[in-house]
Amino acid sequence: xxxxxxxxxxxxxxxxxxxxxxxxxxxxHSHVYWYRQLPEEGLKFMVYLQKENIIDxxxxxxxxxxxxxxxxxxxxxxxxxxxxxDSAAYFCASSKDRPNTDTQYFGPxxxxxxx
Amino acid sequence: GESVGLHLPTLSVQEGDNSIINCxxxxxxxxxxxxxxxxSGKGPQFIIDIRSNMDKRQGQRVTVxxxxxxxxxxxxxxxxxxxxxxxxxxxxxxxxxxxxxTFGGGTRLMVKP
Numbered sequence: 001x002x003x004x005x006x007x008x009x010x011x012x013x014x015x016x017x018x019x020x021x022x023x024x025x026x027x028x029h030s031h032v033y034w035y036r037q038l039p040e041e042g043l044k045f046m047v048y049l050q051k052e053n054i055i056d057x058x059x060x061x062x063x064x065x066x067x068x069x070x071x072x073x074x075x076x077x078x079x080x081x082x083x084x085x086d087s088a089a090y091f092c093a094s095s096k097d098r099p100n101t102d103t104q105y106f107g108p109x110x111x112x113x114x115x
Numbered sequence: 116g117e118s119v120g121l122h123l124p125t126l127s128v129q130e131g132d133n134s135i136i137n138c139x140x141x142x143x144x145x146x147x148x149x150x151x152x153x154x155s156g157k158g159p160q161f162i163i164d165i166r167s168n169m170d171k172r173q174g175q176r177v178t179v180x181x182x183x184x185x186x187x188x189x190x191x192x193x194x195x196x197x198x199x200x201x202x203x204x205x206x207x208x209x210x211x212x213x214x215x216x217t218f219g220g221g222t223r224l225m226v227k228p
Contacts (some may be wrong), residue, residue, distance in 0.1 A: 035153035042204055045215035056214035091158050100208045104216060
């Protein structure tokens, strides 16, 4: 049973470009979460999605960031017009059931570097 | 705001000794807690979890203790090995209304051979 998969593992973008991060949840999991981690810090919640629905985006910056989890295919975290402050590790997690009842399992992360 | 925090940022132990990593939480509604291990360059790896109706849970070489009275969580690792070297995070789910995990700042465990 494959774990949570994320790609790319490393992504380099210049300021002003777009970054697209992909996440495929564990088999049988329909709840997806995105977290951001700065060096030497804990993970900060960004957004929680179920298939075709954004459930909670309270941790998402108001501009330039968006997320989706389509009926078919992986969840996508999209960052438009990236700035240097967007450089971080972005982790996706998934769970089988609702977040307050089930464990979240994390992917290996995408490390975004903005030049 | 409510938060989860850790007492010690770095813990250095001798191989073979037991390790204890502590965590304090402030959200009294929290009812589910998880410990994660994160090695350099990797994602958080689930270690063990505990629900608020329990005060102790044991896994393989690990034990989690929950003291709801003082809102304190600890992770005990028996016979610590070099492979245990990592950053350990506690996380809580914010109770029934929680849609996210709130992570503490992390404790770096260094195992000396």
